[in-house]
Amino acid sequence: MLxxxxxxxxxLVSAALFLSFWRLLLGPSHxxxxxxxxxxxxxxxxxxxxxxxxxxxxxYFEAALLIAMIGFVGTVALSKFLTRGDIIE
Amino acid sequence: xxxxxxxxxxxxxxGFVFIGSFGLLxxxxxxxxxHAPTKATTLGVGSLLVASAVFFSxxxxxxxxHEILVTLFLFITAPVGAHLMAKAALHLRLQxxxxxxxxxxxxxxxxxxxxxxESPLADEPGMNSSTK
Numbered sequence: 001m002l003x004x005x006x007x008x009x010x011x012l013v014s015a016a017l018f019l020s021f022w023r024l025l026l027g028p029s030h031x032x033x034x035x036x037x038x039x040x041x042x043x044x045x046x047x048x049x050x051x052x053x054x055x056x057x058x059x060y061f062e063a064a065l066l067i068a069m070i071g072f073v074g075t076v077a078l079s080k081f082l083t084r085g086d087i088i089e
Numbered sequence: 090x091x092x093x094x095x096x097x098x099x100x101x102x103x104g105f106v107f108i109g110s111f112g113l114l115x116x117x118x119x120x121x122x123x124h125a126p127t128k129a130t131t132l133g134v135g136s137l138l139v140a141s142a143v144f145f146s147x148x149x150x151x152x153x154x155h156e157i158l159v160t161l162f163l164f165i166t167a168p169v170g171a172h173l174m175a176k177a178a179l180h181l182r183l184q185x186x187x188x189x190x191x192x193x194x195x196x197x198x199x200x201x202x203x204x205x206x207e208s209p210l211a212d213e214p215g216m217n218s219s220t221k
Binding site for chain 1: 099140158
């Protein structure tokens with residue numbers, strides 16, 4: 001039953017990645033694209049956690065933690081660049 | 090029993106992640122789109138991470154706390170990122186579909202946007218506080 005749930009969750013999260021990527025291509029303004037990139041990295045963290053459950057391996061949490069941290073720094077840097085025209089003042 | 094609980098957590102988490110991205114695609118303006126990924130997706134990923142923590146705590150016969158770390162980090166950083174993106178959108182003066190508040194709400198108070206109604210920017214609500 002757990003493996004069935006994990007397979008369904010793989011499908012749902014992959015569909016979510018596809019929808020976010022569609023917004024990244026479509027997005028009419030720059031903040032829309034930043035928001036789509038933000039959603040993409042959070043979805044990637046979800047996909048890595050699901051892969052860790054599926055393979056019964058502990059290895060993937062470091063990767064998920066790294067993606068979460070670097071993705072947040074990327075969001076902050078892009079938003080700061082749009083707001084101030086500069087990242088580090 | 091534990092397997093049922095874990096399956097439920099995983100399905101609910103994946104459903105919330107999907108709803109977040111669906112809202113990101115379907116909602117109509119940026120300020121509406123900001124809601125879906127920063128709330129629904131964060132809750133979904135939190136649910137998935139709790140499921141993973143329970144799963145590995147059961148499998149390895151020890152408390153597994155990496156996932157709680159990732160959950161905590163995401164729950165702290167999601168509002169900060171949303172705040173910064175909203176500030177960037179306000180700075181770029183993106184159009185909102187929401188109607189401006191009616192004059193009845195002002196109730197005789199002087200609105201700084203109405204005093205300088207000659208400038209073209211005063212017609213837009215919430216735009217009179219641009220910080221340069």
